[in-house]
Amino acid sequence: MTDIHNQKILLASRPVGKPTTSNFKITTETVAAPNDGEVLLEILYLSLDPYMRGRMSDAKSYAKPTEIGSVMEGGTVARVKTSKHPDFKEGDVVLSYSGWQSYAIAKGENLRKLDPSVAPVSTALGVLGMTGFTAYAGLLTLGKPQPGETVVVAAASGAVGSVVGQIARIKGARAVGIAGGPDKCAFVKNELGFDAVVDHHSPNFAAELAEACPDGIDVYFENVGGKVWDAVFPLLNTYARVPVCGLIAQYNQTPGELAGPDRFPATMRDILTKSLTIRGFIQTEFVAQFPEFYKQAAGWIKDGRLRYREHIVDGLEAAPEAFIGLLEGKNFGKLLVKVKDT
Amino acid sequence: MTDIHNQKILLASRPVGKPTTSNFKITTETVAAPNDGEVLLEILYLSLDPYMRGRMSDAKSYAKPTEIGSVMEGGTVARVKTSKHPDFKEGDVVLSYSGWQSYAIAKGENLRKLDPSVAPVSTALGVLGMTGFTAYAGLLTLGKPQPGETVVVAAASGAVGSVVGQIARIKGARAVGIAGGPDKCAFVKNELGFDAVVDHHSPNFAAELAEACPDGIDVYFENVGGKVWDAVFPLLNTYARVPVCGLIAQYNQTPGELAGPDRFPATMRDILTKSLTIRGFIQTEFVAQFPEFYKQAAGWIKDGRLRYREHIVDGLEAAPEAFIGLLEGKNFGKLLVKVKDT
Structure with missing residues (x-):
């Protein structure tokens, strides 16, 4: 199998006030193979959400801050490319928390399989997520x-x-x-x-x-x-x-x-x-209320009483600019990055 | 029956910042006789509480402010002196909301009879009130x-x-x-x-x-x-x-x-x-929880697990000074005015 190149966006520095693109850094690395119990994921959508601003700061909060040099965190919808976990097979679409990157290794127990017949899989990051x-x-x-x-x-x-x-x-x-x-x-x-x-x-x-x-x-x-x-x-x-x-x-x-x-x-x-x-x-x-929700x-959604709008930007490298705009209300609907064409 | 003189403390002016004794005015008037369904009360104890500061202001709050020239409001424990209400007889001790005065006419339905065998009647304004x-x-x-x-x-x-x-x-x-x-x-x-x-x-x-x-x-x-x-x-x-x-x-x-x-x-x-x-x-x-409380x-109180301390000042005319002190934490225990010797 030829090498797979994973594009990643790292936290380069902590913003003071409004983040700028210089707080982020794009790198590429070769993807390792999954171990037993793991899968290799190809990220389809990355969710951009306001809480991520908190992770960029080291002020005390409910979650640990992202370390400088680490991949920015975030919810993702991904397709299984290689599976070493019995519950998942190549082609499955899953919800994962893989962050701002194009590929990721994940443990099977951290994934939730998505059913595309209920709604478009991107909704797992928004209205159904x-x-x-x-x-x-x-x-x-x-x-x-x-x-x-x-x-x-x-x-x-x-x-x-x-x-x-x-x-x-x-x-x-x-x-x-x-x-x-x-x-x-x-x-x-x-x-x-x-x-x-x-x-x-x-x-x-x-x-x-x-x-x-x-x-x-x-x-x-x-x-x-x-x-x-x-x-x-x-x-x-x-x-x-x-x-x-x-x-x-x-x-x-x-x-x-x-x-x-x-x-x-x-x-x-x-x-x-x-x-x-x-x-x-x-x-x-x-x-505990999630299944009922x-x-x-x-x-x-089916009976038309719950509508949603997605604001989709193309390509992982567009994420920093889109995220900065999110904090200023520039998005119109749930902001998603389409990392890979589905 | 000889005239009964009621001493009353009125709100004379609205305080700006800390109240002073000049915000209060003491007057005396002759007490009227109770009508049917009413009782004439002789006030024994007046409760002084921080919420009264709110009533002295005309800033919007959960209760209407006291009008300038009106009797200061407050909870009281009183003895029935004359009763025109079938449920009360002379000598009954009741909880009423008669304010800063020594006598008051009250409707029977606004009174709660107190049982001195449970605890001293003053506790109806404090630990049991x-x-x-x-x-x-x-x-x-x-x-x-x-x-x-x-x-x-x-x-x-x-x-x-x-x-x-x-x-x-x-x-x-x-x-x-x-x-x-x-x-x-x-x-x-x-x-x-x-x-x-x-x-x-x-x-x-x-x-x-x-x-x-x-x-x-x-x-x-x-x-x-x-x-x-x-x-x-x-x-x-x-x-x-x-x-x-x-x-x-x-x-x-x-x-x-x-x-x-x-x-x-x-x-x-x-x-x-x-x-x-x-x-x-x-x-x-x-x-609705009051009876259970x-x-x-x-x-x-009976089994010694709930103790209380009362800070009792003597005489209605001492109320303004005592109230001003309450707002500064000068009291030590539940602040009460003994209006009349029991």
Whole structure:
């Protein structure tokens, strides 16, 4: 068998503030053969997600940072090229966590076989995967939307936000989306069927959000932070729930940007006087719910109640630029890198 | 019957920052006779509680502010002097919400008869009343302490904090108290039996708190805010719960004191990365649990597992000064005004 060349993208240095392409380094190496119990994977899709910004930093977090010189981490959909594991054969398509590279050796027990008849395999990284499940578990377990309540979510055209709003509607709540620019707003309202959408680029954003939520906000699914929070916070109703899933607007923040006023005391005051619940979470906490989620979400996709949009960029070498754009909201839908033509 | 003179303390003006005695006004008026269904009450004890600072302000909160010129609100224990209600007779001792005055007319349905054989009637304003119940409901329903976990509470010699720590221990958790000064600290450790206590007056307070919590903090029952929060926050474990019951350290804060740095983004970051739960509450939310609380707490008092300390000041006219001191932590135990000798 001829040598297989694996293209890999490494973390070259830790970003200060906004990442740049110089924080990444592309290299190539020859792929080793899999040992017993392992498979050689050819990566088809790489998922790009905001949490990866956290792995680039060495600030303490829920997961260890990526080491300098290591392959950037990430979820992937891959095809088995050579199998030394009894459960997998050449040609199987699997979900793996192989990172930013074109080939990988993986242990069989870390893989989940995908069924292309349920939905396109790329959805295993989005609406039927980690991002869809994040929306489902965070909204239902922590947000607990009740029929008639108002659920607000930002990045509403994105991988998580789009699912949050649609599930809110399936549960009988009113879904209000926040998105950036007329195209995304139109998509959220017309394609995803949210009850209302507000453009955070608008100079009257806060007033328009208040207008879109005449009965206040009962659930705010927090995935952005920043100025969206400032507009949402005064609208929260008594007993409102705020599952905190991400804070993309502050991932690139540096300590120098934290000038006053100190918003913390007023935040705590309202948490107290309105009996608010603010609850951070990582979807892994709820992993036992995944099978139930998968079954339901696949059904909702089939009957047209759960729609999704993918933003696919071509070629692994495009990943750094696409990831930098993701942190600025430049993507439109779940961001994926097509590493290899399927 | 000779005229009965009712001494009342009114809200004279709204404080800016720390209240002063000039924010209160003492007047006297003649008491009217009760109508059918009402009783005339002679107030025995008035409860002084931090939440009253909120009623003095017109900032939006969960309860309406007290009007200028109205009697200051508050819980009271009173004796029925004249009854026009079939369920009450002269001499009955009741819990009422009659405010800062020496006599009051009340509707029978707003009263709860007290049984002096269970515990001294003053406890209906403290360990067996609103403050004890606040501790019970907030700790058990929201804090959910598990055996072996670490529960931290500030104002640990106070009406709420003292009960939080003792119930935490009853439930098998480790109770760490924070109090101000050697006398209160000794009381918390030796009389209440907390596992550890830290003096927030210490110049090494944050380091001493960390030392007292070698396994981090699983439940922080928040009733003070301010610099105690800053010391607690870095010690919170993954999945820690923070019931927010009060923020006494910031009730006298003015907007000018909110200079940066802005602590809010770092707070949200840790809420996310540690999957924290921050949950404000007012005890009325859990009122259905009151009978169960009362039964259990009365039993714990009887068997010596739940101790309490009252700080009783004499005479209604002492209430303003005592209340101002309460906001500065000058009281030592549940603060009560003895309005009339029992």
